[in-house]
Amino acid sequence: MSSSVVQGVLAGEVLTASRLMRDLDDGSPSALLALKELYRHGGRSRVVGVTGSPGSGKSTLVSALVRLLRQAGKRVGVVAIDPTSPFSGGAILGDRVRMQEHASDPGVFIRSLATRGHLGGLTRSTADVVTVLDAMGFDVVLVETVGVGQDEVEIARSAHTTVVVMVPGLGDEVQAIKAGILEVADILAVNKADRPGADRTVRDLEMVVPGKSSGGWRPPVLRTVATSGEGIPELWAAVEEHQRTGTQGATALQRERARAEHLFLDILHDRLGRVVDAHLRRGGGLEERVTRLVERSADPYTLAEEVLSEIVRL
Ligand SMILES: Nc1nc2c(ncn2[C@@H]2O[C@H](COP(=O)(O)OP(=O)(O)O)[C@@H](O)[C@H]2O)c(=O)[nH]1
Numbered sequence: 001m002s003s004s005v006v007q008g009v010l011a012g013e014v015l016t017a018s019r020l021m022r023d024l025d026d027g028s029p030s031a032l033l034a035l036k037e038l039y040r041h042g043g044r045s046r047v048v049g050v051t052g053s054p055g056s057g058k059s060t061l062v063s064a065l066v067r068l069l070r071q072a073g074k075r076v077g078v079v080a081i082d083p084t085s086p087f088s089g090g091a092i093l094g095d096r097v098r099m100q101e102h103a104s105d106p107g108v109f110i111r112s113l114a115t116r117g118h119l120g121g122l123t124r125s126t127a128d129v130v131t132v133l134d135a136m137g138f139d140v141v142l143v144e145t146v147g148v149g150q151d152e153v154e155i156a157r158s159a160h161t162t163v164v165v166m167v168p169g170l171g172d173e174v175q176a177i178k179a180g181i182l183e184v185a186d187i188l189a190v191n192k193a194d195r196p197g198a199d200r201t202v203r204d205l206e207m208v209v210p211g212k213s214s215g216g217w218r219p220p221v222l223r224t225v226a227t228s229g230e231g232i233p234e235l236w237a238a239v240e241e242h243q244r245t246g247t248q249g250a251t252a253l254q255r256e257r258a259r260a261e262h263l264f265l266d267i268l269h270d271r272l273g274r275v276v277d278a279h280l281r282r283g284g285g286l287e288e289r290v291t292r293l294v295e296r297s298a299d300p301y302t303l304a305e306e307v308l309s310e311i312v313r314l
């Protein structure tokens, strides 16, 4: 089963890929086997993260980028992550509507992920979907995430280039600094630049973006109007410029190493966590240990060491 799935994904079969993504979500062992093989066929897609507050226009911007890339003959995968979807279904539906013009285009693959109800965490599911899209041969994979919370920052870190989307006049720049989102920005897009206050926001952001990195890159602050497509070619030119800067010297390799290390450690920590959970469930030692903690007849540090030594002995 797994090898026909692998062949199908490598051949770019949409149905095979969709089924594999669903099976991965369900934790299917044969899907994992296929993923293991697919990873080794990947590494060619350029992964671009698009992150920012809800309503800042990320989906519209992604859709405009898809249009531009399709005109240039590129095949594009899109991963849209939205925290509100499991409750209403509305946000993902909204994204689908915004991206509807691409829905029947065979050169575009759109996958929506909900942030809740996922096994193994959002970062992992996203990474798995990106691995599949990469193996399918998409030139570019755009990952849309809401720029709040640790998971989203982690996802931004796993992209080759991360675009942070802001809007004029909301004091967003201050919030961005607080949330640490500027640290992950390779490019800042002040979207809704058709609204008042865009100049001011661009100026404010230019004052707070970090200086040049060791690779010689300083995040540019660009204005976009995602609804009209204004500034979108310039935005993509900046993405390409960032990737070119990265490919001179060591920075591209450093980024690739950081992405690989990040994914590897994430999987390892996840697996170790599962080993610990399974051990506690099997041994039934959890309840009893909690009782001792509450009674203060034991401390959590010693009990954690005890559990680890039990696992290592196995
Ligand atoms: N005026 C204006 N509205 C925009 C622009 N980009 C997006 N919007 C609107 O902002 C709303 C939210 O956009 P959406 O792409 O769903 O934002 P997301 O939540 O960040 O994905 C929609 O009504 C869009 O039509 C823009 O550049 N200018």
Ligand SMILES: [Mg+2]
Pocket: 058, 059, 060, 082, 095, 144
């Ligand atoms: Mg959206």
